[in-house]
Amino acid sequence: MSKDDTRPENKPLDEREKQFVHYYLILMSAEKAALKAGYSETTARSNAHLWASSSKHPRLFKANVHAAIKKALKRRAKRMEVTADNVLKELGKLAFVEKRDLFTSDGTLKPIAEIPDHVLDAITSIEVVDRPGGVLKKIKLAEKKGALELLARHLGMLNDKLGIGGIGPGGAITEIPITFVSPPKREED
Numbered sequence: 001m002s003k004d005d006t007r008p009e010n011k012p013l014d015e016r017e018k019q020f021v022h023y024y025l026i027l028m029s030a031e032k033a034a035l036k037a038g039y040s041e042t043t044a045r046s047n048a049h050l051w052a053s054s055s056k057h058p059r060l061f062k063a064n065v066h067a068a069i070k071k072a073l074k075r076r077a078k079r080m081e082v083t084a085d086n087v088l089k090e091l092g093k094l095a096f097v098e099k100r101d102l103f104t105s106d107g108t109l110k111p112i113a114e115i116p117d118h119v120l121d122a123i124t125s126i127e128v129v130d131r132p133g134g135v136l137k138k139i140k141l142a143e144k145k146g147a148l149e150l151l152a153r154h155l156g157m158l159n160d161k162l163g164i165g166g167i168g169p170g171g172a173i174t175e176i177p178i179t180f181v182s183p184p185k186r187e188e189d
Helices: 015-027 030-036 041-046 048-052 063-079 084-096 144-154
Strands: 123-131 136-141 164-168 171-177
Touching: 015 030, 015 048, 015 063, 015 084, 030 041, 030 048, 084 144, 084 171
Parallel strands: none
Antiparallel strands: 123 136, 164 171
16 A cells, blocks of 8 residues: 555545535535535534535545545536636636627617627627517626626736835835824823
8 A cells, every 4th residue: 555545635435425526516515515415414514615625624624525526626627628718718708898799880789690709608698578669689798897807816907905015125015114103192171
């Protein structure tokens, strides 16, 4: 037996742990997966999230279950061809879609066959309503702001960390020390 075989993440899964991994991949909820796999409500509520996360809780973390989930998710991503490039391409479609590509030069809605694929990819719903005087067509596009924010975050354009600093010698960012002082005591009359 090699040393790697004794590592906790290499311990074989028991039947219930296999069921938990199976249901976790379907439900993407540790608590629901644990219940489906036959664990008690208490265990599902208080412990299951530790098995699916990277928590290193000494008593409750199940390294073998966590490793099995990671491995299965990686296989799924490969099978589905989910790559960072593909995700960024799709986000780009949502972020940079032009509404005018939905319409002809006279302002009428183009037939679906004439709308470019990248615009069709950004459509989240189409509703056609018959009403007196004609047909109303409602087209909803994916939220542009959310896609732009995700792309900006990926590119490091957003800094969510709050800090106080200044520009030091050579353009280096330096911390500015802040000292909180109490207001002077007022003399009572």
